Amino acid sequence: MAKASYKVPASINRSFLDHEITLSKGGWAAKPSPIKQLLFFGGCGLALLWITTSTFISSASPAFVILFLIWGLAAIVYFGGMTKTRQLRVRTLPALLAYVPAKARHVYVRRNSNPSDFYSIVGIDSIDPDGRIHFPDGSEGQVYLIVGSASYLLFDADRIEILDRVDSFWRKVDTSCEWVIITTKEPQRIHHQVANLEKRNHALAIRDPDLVELQNEQYDILTQHVGGKFTSIHQYLLLKGKSADALRRAHTILQAEVEGTALMIKEAAVLDRIDAESMLRVFYRGRNDFSSGTATLN
Incomplete structure (x- = not known):
């Protein structure tokens, strides 16, 4: 039976710090909090107290000390919050700092520029005539043109049956291969x-x-x-396996799903090199085909 709502499941890679406890039965503290969040609040609170009383901040005017405390508490509450994946928000800070510099958000693609930065984005070594994609990290991929069964005109019984099939399908997918759904708007x-x-x-x-x-x-x-x-919506499936064997197993699962039922995927056609390059060109050529000489990361 299809669920009425879905949520992000708990990670298997859980430690003692991920266990949640409840501080009280009522009020704001009634919401369960992981131990790592409580330790973060406690440690940062003690650090803020020490900075306020034992550093040059203590010799400042009372108004400045109060403003500093308000700013510090607000920063602790914000960075101590939890993301949808139940991780501390402070863990996203290194990625944010690495993204702030302008050079980290712009990649020059002029003919006389160093191609290493652009290659790190493209990340494709070669494409075989049969469409097999080779990535620089040693993984291999294959692109399929797929047709699904989703529609606004589905009956409730059909919708439930499709959701049940999709739920059971993802339970048997091996984690050694990535399944990337790509939706584009292209000419018919x-x-x-x-x-x-x-x-x-x-x-x-x-x-x-x-x-x-x-x-x-x-x-x-x-x-x-x-x-x-005239344009229409096209959907592609990119299978990216850590090895050729992982890609083969994923292909077997996909083939069995297409041949067994049309609830999740009605059709799946393997793209050769020409069609795969045509699909990937939509992403790699940019909005102006790199005519300006820079590629912007949005």
């Missing part, structure tokens, strides 16, 4: 329509000029308008 795919038009053209027994002109007009409409100006 017209491969099947163009192929059918070519088949009709070859089967045309009488090469009447009017019929040939009509087919050329249909071809122009498909390639120039439908496949060029």
Whole structure:
């Protein structure tokens, strides 16, 4: 039975400091708090008290000391708060400090620039003709064009069945492979329509000029308008395994899911190198194809 709501599950990598205790049965202290949060509040409170009474702050004016205490308490409460993944907010401080400098948020991609920074973002060594992606850390990946079953017109029974299937699917996925869902808005795919038009053209027994002109007009409409100006939502699945064996196991799970039921994934097509590069180019070329000479990390 599908759940009415979902939450982030507790991590398996839990220590003694992650155990939660309740200080009282009522008031603000009735909410369970992990031991690491209580230790953080206690240690920072003692440090703030020592700074206020034993450093140059103690010789300042009373108004300045009061303002310093208010600022210190506010900082302790903020950085001692918990994130959605039940981690102290202070643990995000090193990443924030590393992101503050402008050079950490801008990567130069001019021809005479050092390519190391840009390569650290792209992170792809090569793509085989069959679409197998090789990453610099030794992992391998494969991109699939997928079609799901989600819709606003689903009946409640179908929605529950899909949620149950998705829940059971993620329970059997191996953690040695990353499953990345990529959603893009691209021109509509017209491969099947163009192929059918070519088949009709070859089967045309009488090469009447009017019929040939009509087919050329249909071809122009498909390639120039439908496949060029009209966009639709496409979804891709990137499997990134730590090794070739991990990627093979993930592919087996995906194949079994597609062949077994259409509740989660109705279709999945492997992309070759040309199609994979076309999909990845949407992310790596930037908004202006790097014409300005810099790539901005948002």
